Amino acid sequence: MHDTIGVTPPRVLTIAGTDSGGGAGVAADLRTMAACGAHGCVAVTAVTVQNSVGVTGVHTVPPETVAAQIVSVATDIGLDAAKTGMLAGREIIEAVAEACDRVGIGERIPLVVDPVAASMHGDPLLAGDALDAYRNLLFPRATLVTPNLDEVRLLVGVDVHDRAGQRDAATVLHALGPRHVLVKGGHMSEDGCVDLLYDGHTFTELPGPRFDTIHTHGGGDSMASAIACGLARGLPVPGAVAFGKRYITEAVRHSYPLGAGHGPVSPLWAVRPWWAGG
Numbered sequence: 001m002h003d004t005i006g007v008t009p010p011r012v013l014t015i016a017g018t019d020s021g022g023g024a025g026v027a028a029d030l031r032t033m034a035a036c037g038a039h040g041c042v043a044v045t046a047v048t049v050q051n052s053v054g055v056t057g058v059h060t061v062p063p064e065t066v067a068a069q070i071v072s073v074a075t076d077i078g079l080d081a082a083k084t085g086m087l088a089g090r091e092i093i094e095a096v097a098e099a100c101d102r103v104g105i106g107e108r109i110p111l112v113v114d115p116v117a118a119s120m121h122g123d124p125l126l127a128g129d130a131l132d133a134y135r136n137l138l139f140p141r142a143t144l145v146t147p148n149l150d151e152v153r154l155l156v157g158v159d160v161h162d163r164a165g166q167r168d169a170a171t172v173l174h175a176l177g178p179r180h181v182l183v184k185g186g187h188m189s190e191d192g193c194v195d196l197l198y199d200g201h202t203f204t205e206l207p208g209p210r211f212d213t214i215h216t217h218g219g220g221d222s223m224a225s226a227i228a229c230g231l232a233r234g235l236p237v238p239g240a241v242a243f244g245k246r247y248i249t250e251a252v253r254h255s256y257p258l259g260a261g262h263g264p265v266s267p268l269w270a271v272r273p274w275w276a277g278g
Helices: 025-035 063-076 090-103 130-141 149-156 163-174 219-232 237-253
Strands: 011-019 039-050 055-060 081-084 111-113 181-183 195-198 203-206
Touching: 011 025, 011 063, 011 219, 025 039, 025 219, 025 237, 039 063, 039 090, 063 090, 081 219, 090 130, 111 130, 111 219, 130 149, 149 163, 163 181, 163 195, 163 203, 195 237, 203 237, 219 237
Parallel strands: 011 039, 011 081, 081 111
Antiparallel strands: 039 055, 181 195, 195 203
16 A cells, blocks of 8 residues: 555646647646656636648637636645646636636746747737736736746747847846746757746756757647746755756657657656556
C-alpha cells in the first residue's frame, strides 16, 4: 500500500481552450498536470477545430460560463494554482479577471499567464482588442507571465533576436505589472534554448538543449502547466520555473509524430509504463 492513497494532490486549474487533435490546450495541460502529480481542473474558454496541420475553426464559450466554471471549482474543490491558455477575446479576459478576483486567484493562489495569441501554425487565436486586456487586466494579476518571442512582439512591440533583446523584452513586460516574467527563447537563432526569468531586479538564464524536431505542438501550454504544478507544490517562482524547464526539455526530447503535420510534446517519459509491463 502506498502512503499517498487517499491524500488529495495539489489542485491546479487550467483556463484554456480545447484542441480536437489533443496536442495542445486543455488536453496538453491535463496530461502535464497528471504527469506532475497534480489534480487538473478545467474552465473551457473555447472549442477549436484543429489537427496536426492547422486550426480551421474557433467557437468561444460565453464569458459568463467561463467565469462560472472558475468560481464553481474554486469554491468547492479549492485551488493551489491556476494557469491561463487560449482566452480568445477581450470579453473572456475581462470575465476571467473578475472571476479570479472573486476567488483569490492571483492574490493568495498563484496565477501563471501564458498569453496565447496564435497557434504554432500561425493561425490567430486571439482577437486584436484582447491584447490591451491582457496588458491591463491579467498581467497585473499574474504571478508569472510566459510569452514566447512572437507573443512578446505582439504584446510590447519588442523584436527579440538575442539575449540582450530578451532582457529588454523582460524589462518592458515586467513594467506592465506581473511579479515575474519568463521570456522563452526557443525561437532565437543562438545555440541552445535559453529562457530568461526576471523579477524586476534579477535576470536568471535557464539554458537547455535544442532538439532537431518539428514535433513541439503544445510545448508552451505544457511548460506553463508544469510551472503551475511546481507553484501548487509550494515551490518559489524560480524553483517552479526550473521544474517546468526540466519537464518541457524531456517532453520535447520524447515528442512524437502525429498526423501529417506537427506532433505533440510528450508527457509519457514521466509516466511509469505499467501498460507495457514496466
